[in-house]
Amino acid sequence: MTNDDVEPTRPLPFAPPPGPAPSWVPPTTQAPPYAWSVPGQQQPPPPASPARHAVPRGRVPAWVWPVVCLLALVVGVLGGLVGGVAYERLDDADGTVAGGLADVDTVSEPPLPADNGSIASVAHQMLPSTVQVVASYEGEEGGATGSGFVLDRQGHIVTNNHVVADAAEDEGPIEIVDREGNHYDATIVGRSPVYDLAVLHVPEATGLTPAALGSSQQLVVGEGVVAIGSPLGLSSTVTAGIVSALHRPVTTGDSANESSYINAVQTDAAINPGNSGGPLVNLRAQVVGVNSAIATTGGSIGGESGNIGVGFAIPIEQVKVTADQILRTGEARYPVIGAKVRTGDSDGSGAEIDSVVADTPADDGGLEKGDVITEVDGDRVTDGIALIVAIRAHQPGEEVAFTVVRDGKERTVTLTLDGEVG
Incomplete structure (x- = not known):
């Protein structure tokens, strides 16, 4: 099957270094104003004082004074008891009455473990299996930065072909960086421009944790998913969203001759330049796709663009078939x-x-x-x-x-x- 007149969806380009942080912008929502008086305006008159009525004087009976004294004694005793109990309870609760936070250990219990199926649990399980891929070419160190995940205990890494294609043609060095910041030299086992996949080998990284592989065929629209990678060079970044559509036919590439075609999983999880090759994961912490492309609005071919909530991943079934072919024969x-x-x-x-x-x-x-x-x-x-x-x-x-x-x-x-x- 060949093709002409391709209007490609944009593959994720390499991630440039992050720019300066934006300036702080004051909030646009204002609190209701106080009722300050305005000079020159007539102010409303003050509220009228309640009318006072004179109390006629008279002689106080003699029996009143003993009763007043007895009531005062009872109120004083009860007030002391209540105050003492309140003080003890506040002091026992957090110690803030006696000496402030400086005298108190504010961490009394360890944090609760993340629930199975939560984003925190998925991130905890998947981050050790996700790596950053740095591919240099034309003498420019860090020419392309993408992501990948550990396929097996033999040190094989799956990523996108477009992350390493220029380095492969220029015979430039490729390295991966794990979550701990360790750098390893990598070689290309094989590439598939048609499916936009590549398999790397890192002999020294056999201790990395392989990712669990799931099934995109079991996904349903609306199901939660997590994207992990190095967008804009920010390694170990986790974003979350849902499956927006399944079996979405999209094409990626800058020209008809370089296009790959994907029967894609569409997601609104934030995917940006640098996420290329990273895993799309279900809430059981299983890889269901490889993040590969994003839709853009108004961007020129080959230009930089960011997430607009429409990202595409290669289904894991195709990834497994292509990776198996490459590992067995060196080609797909x-x-x-x-x-x-x-x-x-x-x-x-x-x-x-x-x-x-x-x-x-x-x-x-x-x-x-x-x-x-x-x-x-x-x-x-x-x-x-x-x-x-x-x-x-x-x-x-x-x-x-x-x-x-x-x-x-x-x-x-x-x-x-x-x-x-x-």
């Missing part, structure tokens, strides 16, 4: 049918075939220019990108059913997928 393979489709504007009715390569599965299956593919294995296809993503969700050698419309007539064609390296 992706499926093709041998047809070219346009990936530009579409009316949403399907993917129209622009040309067919001879001696390919598409040619053997009788597909022709102008045919419109509307479904792949029963799943609807709306345009060229959706078709490419649907095909690449399978593996070379698999049989896949395509629903094809030609001259208004619909038929089903079953093709055995071919494979190419990429």
